[in-house]
Amino acid sequence: MPINILMPALSPTMEKGNLAKWLKKEGDKVKSGDVIAEIETDKATMEVEAADEGTLAKIIVPEGTQDVPVNDVIAVLAADGEDVKAAGAGGTASAGGAPSPQRGEGAGPAGGKAEANSHAQDRADQRPTPQPPSPLPNGERSPPQAAGEGAKAPANGRVFASPLARRLAKDAGIDIARVTGTGPHGRVIARDVEQARSGGGLKAQAAAAAAGPAIAPAMSDQQIRALYPEGSYEVVPHDGMRRTIAQRLTQSTQTIPHFYLTIDCNLDRLLAAREDINAAAPKDKDGKPAYKLSVNDFIIKAMAIALQRIPDANVSWTEAGMLKHKHSDIGVAVAMPGGLITPIIRSAETASLSSISAQMKDFAARARARKLKPEEYQGGTTAVSNLGMFGIKDFTAVINPPHATILAVGTGEQRAIVKDGKIEIATMMSVTLSCDHRAVDGALGAELIGAFKTLIENPVMMMV
Template identity: 50%
Template sequence: MPIEIKMPALSPTMEEGTLAKWLVKPGDEIRSGDIMAEIETDKATMEFEAVDEGTLVSIAVEEGTENVSVGTVIAVLAEEGEDADAAAAAPTPAPAPAAPPSNDGPAATPTARKLAEANGIDLNTITGTGPNGKITKDDVEAAGGTSAPAPAPIPATAAAAAPAASGERIVASPLAKRIAEQKGIDLSTITGSGPNGRIVKADVEDAAPGAAPAAAASAPAPTPAPTPSVSPADGGAPYEEVKLNNVRKVIARRLTEAKLNIPHIYLTVDVRLDPLLKLRSQLNASLEADGVKLSVNDLIIKALARALQREPQCNVSFQGDVMHQYSRQDISVAVAAPSGLITPIITDAGNKGLAQISTEMKELAGKARDGKLQPHEYQGGTASLSNLGMFGTKQFDAVINPPQAMILAVGAGEQRPFVVDGALQVATVMSVTGSFDHRAIDGVDGAKLLDQFRSVIENPMGLVV
């Protein structure tokens, strides 16, 4: 009997995703554990592994397709020993009839329903493009906050033939965009081979930076560059509309929820870095033969974990009527990736050595920038760290990453007048600001944590024992 392969939920918050690329084709033998596709979730672009075994009979969802709901059939396998041709000829089960509108309105994803409510949009005026006519988030966004019905879908042939006019964005997969950015390739010079002319990974992998595609003999004359859009609401400034990727949408939603629902309290301390910098230099000299080079951020991760060990009442999360107090210090570290901010986790940082923390952090940061983090590498964490010191930022207030109850914002170390042992000297000083969920952490407890953090940094031998 044919096996249906369905769009997986690759993260707890995933409702829909983009099928970025198929790595198999009909007729291929599939074994459990084989990588079948690359799927862009609400967190990152991830590889989808096969669970069942058999022969790939057909692909139901083409690569490059966006807003594929979790549970949608994306491919069909024939079981081992089953006639693949017969499986291919077997009728595909008819989709379930669309559910009649409930008292809450027509069928829509939870995200679409929230977005419509926030913008005062009547879902009954929108034509759904999801499975069985279900209204998706993009359908609501297309409505533009008005009560007018969503425009009818453009036929695929027309979409493929339509030039990029009226300031229309270049259509490319997230993976293709990342590769193009890394190689310095102008996507406007690439001809897409994906569905509806979408630019996919293969189109940019072999392209030279700045290279233009070979012109076809029958190609029409180039279309003049479109005039940039302007809006009176923007003061007439020209702009290009850039569609949010899944990661950026999740960041926007979670940070808005955090600022609206979490009563933040901010506490700042100045920390003298000179002893830490001296210890780092000594450690790096001794670890050079092992190929390990510690960064200041590696030592700060360990210092935060050590401070949480000493002040465990700050290693908590607010859970409504209860709190969770953790006995392990899992530090989420903010990393800027091409698709948006993500926080890979150094688990049990309090009990790990500095060399191990450094090695793990470099590996996780690389995977984050390549969009290859696995869910267990970024989901969870008991406290967060955001370091913008390398960009010269002196001091900032970070937004808490729920359900965590605190995040440490680290600024740049700079030469300042500072009192050392009762005498005024010039020292390397950095400002550190803790953001605390006041429902879970009192101000005095947050102050104790920062005091312990400062003590560890200024007396850093405690980091190596």
């Protein structure tokens, strides 16, 4: 029987993608695990692996096609021993109908590469598979849902979820049985797990996440012509990344009550320590140092340790309750063509400065090439945005949900300061902490930025 290859979901929030390139052509033999295509999302270019063996009978969606919906049939695979021409003709005829899922389980974001069937079962399974209600923090049960919405647990206690959702839940340490499903007949799908991780898994929140925030309507063609003379501009269509940034930051400014705390840090000790550490770095056989630390590496480390010292600030707000994170997973804003992305240094409080430096160099290179994996830029507990290299003295940054804070870092510059009643010259850096007032109050935010300042001004404390 021909096997339909579906457009995979390469992240829990992906709805469409661009089929950038086919790496196999019609008639080619395909083995399980072979990379058959490259898919572009709004953030990255990902490879798609085959889940089955056979012959590529028909390519339905040609390379270069944009905005291909998740779960659409993009190609047909003829199984071993099957007539390739017949399989290709059958696949073409059925492309517009309900796709038949491939066998096996998708690798999804947690594996870095998505198998071609990663979300087939998110839509294909039409059996009645309701889901139990999500427990609330105080031990109460959520109200019963209407019939057909996943209110009742199956009699055998089985939880119905897609393979990708199960994989994501396992990697995130989430009990899949506590996640409310919004897929067909209450099935738990990848979007539900992602929402459970950031928002408690309540059905109302999942619905809100699916709907997305309202964005102010754009100017009409008539309004544009009235404001700007014809020929004085060109229209550059928005790509997926720019639309995603607009949606998320609009959501942030409309739903998160921001407040800001600014403090100045003396960098003199840090700069001296950085120079000493870089000078002592071991050399490879070509005479190149094994590492070269940047000021930003120290900033990431200081923020990570500060969150451990002020654990009440290492949180995410959800309607169900406060998520108190055990580790400091620091997102770092990286500029890339058409926007920015925040790859995450996981457990940065335990990482060495040289390790942070190496990770950031790798992340920055792959981010600009759109080669980051979804698990490398999704989640995190806070973020750092550094515009100091552009000479910006200070600024405020918009919080990136589900974070409760973000640190905006300005340039280090020589300023006149008063020390022991005397005016001296010191290298100072202004930083501004944006806080979600629902999760971090003013005094708590002041403790966090104060702990950060202490570490920056006494960098030896980061080594112990």
